[in-house]
Amino acid sequence: MSDPLAQVVGLLQPDLSFAKLVEGAGAWRIPRSEEGRPFFCAVLEGTIRLEVHGREPLLVSAGDFVLIPAAYDFTSSSTAPAPSRGLSSVPIEVRPNVFRLGDSMAEPDVRMLVGYCTFGSTDAALLVTLLPSLIHARGEGRLTTLIQIAVEESRGARAARDVVLARLMEVLFIEALRSSGPHFPCGILRGLGDDRVATAIRQIHEQPTAPWTVADLARAAAMSRSAFFDRFRQAVGMAPMEYLLHWRMVLAKQLLEHGQASVAEIAGRVGYGSSSTFSVAFARHVGTPPRLYARQQGA
Incomplete structure (x- = not known):
């Protein structure tokens, strides 16, 4: 029996290896204007606020995974304290592939893996129309476990670290699709x-x-x-x-x-x-x- 989800994922050829660890403290806000690039975020600690054009603001907490298959205008920000609308923060690299937002002197209250997914398929635009415009997977034990493994891997310096992280992100991608399908109003999921x-x-x-x-x-x-x-x-x-x-x-x-x-x-x-x-x-x-x-x- 064919597996439609496996076929779609296999044809998309997702690569989520372009991830970086981001830490935040205090008030921060990052507006983004993209050209339809797929964006993902796995929150490791704390809670962030995600505002996507045309949608109600979304709170994303530790253990949650968010994927926007074709991102355009969206903003991520701290929740406490809430930043001013005019604030636009610039991430500062404090360690290799580790970035800091907000108060650089305070202990981080948010940690997350964020990045841009690439799809190897030249037919990605057509395949993406089969997916929801935003995927928010939460409260899933398997996702939490995968994210925890990704955290441990991102903090270490073991051999093949980047390869392991890339594979973990791919599994996160599939698990997020699989676990969140019933919660969407429509789509193949x-x-x-x-x-x-x-x-x-x-x-x-x-x-x-x-x-x-x-x-x-x-x-x-x-x-x-x-x-x-x-x-x-x-x-x-x-x-x-x-x-x-x-x-x-x-x-x-x-x-x-x-x-x-x-x-x-x-x-x-x-x-x-x-x-x-x-x-x-x-x-x-x-x-x-x-x-x-x-x-x-x-x-």
Whole structure:
């Protein structure tokens, strides 16, 4: 049986090795304006306030992990004392890869691992649309354990420290996705948390070339067609056939990037009866004909 979450993570190729240890004391505030880079934060001690454009402010406490797959405007700050709105702090490196915020003379009341994740996939933008815009995992024992191991590793100077930290961050990434899915209003994580919807998602991932219809997927989920359609759309945030198209295009782009199959072969491998039908669907969904897309990727 295919594992949809494993497939998405495997295609994304996340690298969370760009982490630094940040300590804070007193009042501090860091506004960030990004270009859609994935941001993550694992709070080791204390509590911080996270403000993301268009969302209610969020308190992130020790043991919590936050991931913003495509970050733009957001601000992190101390909670006590609360900083003034006009404050903009500059992190100061006090030790190799260890930065300080706020009062440099006071004992830190906040420690966190923060950084920017990179996705190796050239199709990351399409895959990220399957994930929630913000992931906040909290109160999970496994996450707390992983974070504690990361803290010990970040403070030491043992051999292969950076390699171990990178692997820990990747596991944190997967564990955060896995543990927080049911708490989101929609997305693949929410869908996988619903047994009926998850059955349909797994069928799509296991057999993307099958001539699926809503009725077929509804039968697999043991539901009526209308009830399944509404439940799927509410959980995943898109209709079943839209999700099927989305996933087929992800697979098609991967095959085109590898450049080891013709357009006609790829069409058959992602569920299309002819290269012309596939080309029209691909161009409409991606914005570029498949042959031109392959050339642009250097395939």
